[in-house]
Amino acid sequence: MAIFSFCTDPATLETARWFVCYLTNGKHLIAYTSFGTVLLLLAITAPTALAFGFGGAIAARSRIAPLRWFGKGYTSIVRGVPDIVFFLFFVIALDQAFEWTRHQFFCPDWPDAIRQGNDFVVCQRAKLPLSNAPQWVHEVYGFLLAVLTFAIVFGAFAANVLFGAMRAVPRAQIETAEAYGMSERQAFWRVLIPQMWVFALPGLSNLWMILVKATPLLFLLGVEDIVYWARELGGTKGALFDYPHPDWRLWYFLGLLVFYLTLTRFSEIVLGRLSQRLSHGQATLAGEAQRKAAV
């Protein structure tokens, strides 16, 4: 299991080697991959949430009443429900909804009730993932549920930000576009959307920062993230373990602090550049300043 050959008997090692072995034991290697899990989650969730938000904002602006109600309902309900409730119960409900649908599809002549008291019982074929599926399938499924839940929650906030940003684009811009003979759709896609981003960016960048720090909620969904591992690895390890140590959580959390600060600092730089780029040629103070500097 151990990477280095001298790690066979940890009790006999001197300090430097002990740490080398300790930091490369199987448990630590699993913990290191959880950094990848978190980054992957962010990479998938951010665009998905943005898409949800965009859809929500467009729906909330729609002239068709039911679509508008849906858009407004989505943003207000999801924004109003505490995250912890969402992550504890919504995910279980979502999972049950999938299994219920599969159950209707696969086992239409199932004699028993699905709800038996507190239990939710579907036929074996309807299970998601199948209970005989390897553990990684369960983990990928949990991860996808997490992405979907994060996307729905953060999508609602993004929808509100984008809805506001769409309204912030000066009315004169749209009127000019229409005066040039653009249809409503053309004015929306060619004039409103490109100008909206600069107004949406401060709100969206806040959301991104919050999303970066919200990943510990993953463990509620059974996905083991970096905060779970920091707590688990740092906790006091007694004589049952090969590498006993006192409570080292402080050091592990300091490691996390460095990771998160690096990630948020990096995000700030990228978002700063993006903001500069989006301001280019815009009728905003920042855009005006850029124009003057170029003259």
Next chain:
Amino acid sequence: MKKLILGALALSITAGAAYAGSHSVVRMGTEGAYPPWNFINDAGEVDGFERELGDELCKRAELNCEWVTNEWDSIIPNLTSGNYDTIIAGMSITAERDEVIDFTQAYTPADPSNYLAASDDVDLMGGVIAAQTGTIQAGYVAESGAMLVEFATPDETIAAVQNGEADAVLADASFLAPIAEQNGDLMIVGDPVALGGGVGMGVRESDAELKAKFDAAIQSMKDDGSLNALIAKWEVSTQW
């Protein structure tokens, strides 16, 4: 967005159409943070008394078992929702839990709980006492008149006593004994308290077949003395 949800739904309906028999794999849910009962060992696997016990029970019941970890807070809802099939996580059999899930017969007897404190003159009935959320100990402290502070993990309850946030922590004697031994500044105080009706495996109320299988396996381990040997090896409780 609707399209995405519909797409995900369609995908999930069609995914994995292979037929699975009744309990071809029994998923064993545990916490993985309560040594010596269950913990994640240095190789990153579930280990401890319940790992060894669970593997032996599965062998005797001729079941194919797989281990899963889940946070203590949501360990019961995830069982009833079918994300795993058993809870084997040092869970004491209590009337409140029995209303929601079923328990197999106990595999360890009702074990005394102890108070662990930084000094021997703390007020156990009126002071601030730490316990893990949703445990029998937390319920007992709340009724004892002491001020209860709850933590999500067992580790945090110990840390609370060490940094003075709580006067003492109430937990299973077997969990606290090695901690008191290793930390010179922590000690067991007061008299042991008997709580709960022993530790058993949690199963869904609708899963009578699985419950019967594990009941029989536990009984056979009790009868041939191998359960007592396991309890002695891991020092988790008194013997049968």
